Amino acid sequence: MLIPCLACESRFGPDEYFSACSDYNRGLDLVSWTCPTCGNRDDLRVLPGELGFGYPHRGRFDVHDRLRVPGLRRHRGDLRLDISLDHASWHVPTRVRQHV
Numbered sequence: 001m002l003i004p005c006l007a008c009e010s011r012f013g014p015d016e017y018f019s020a021c022s023d024y025n026r027g028l029d030l031v032s033w034t035c036p037t038c039g040n041r042d043d044l045r046v047l048p049g050e051l052g053f054g055y056p057h058r059g060r061f062d063v064h065d066r067l068r069v070p071g072l073r074r075h076r077g078d079l080r081l082d083i084s085l086d087h088a089s090w091h092v093p094t095r096v097r098q099h100v
């Protein structure tokens, strides 16, 4: 399946899409995504079977839009998020902040 950029509507295969994820925020449970085509930055939450898009608000992340991605799985680690789909997997590291 192809996953669209919500800004420019380019569509990406899973490998290209999840390779563009960076900086897993464990507290808010979201990853940053930068569109390889238009450079738009989105925050999204990887959920079992779907992606959740939304906005950080008052210390939490509210999901407003969901995109179904059948077979999508995730595993939360201490300093990274592991994403898997079919037989592929991606690791999104947490950017270590000096001041927490």
Ligand SMILES: [Zn+2]
Pocket (backbone or CB within 6 Å): 005, 006, 007, 008, 009, 010, 035, 036, 037, 038, 039, 040
């Ligand atoms: Zn885009």
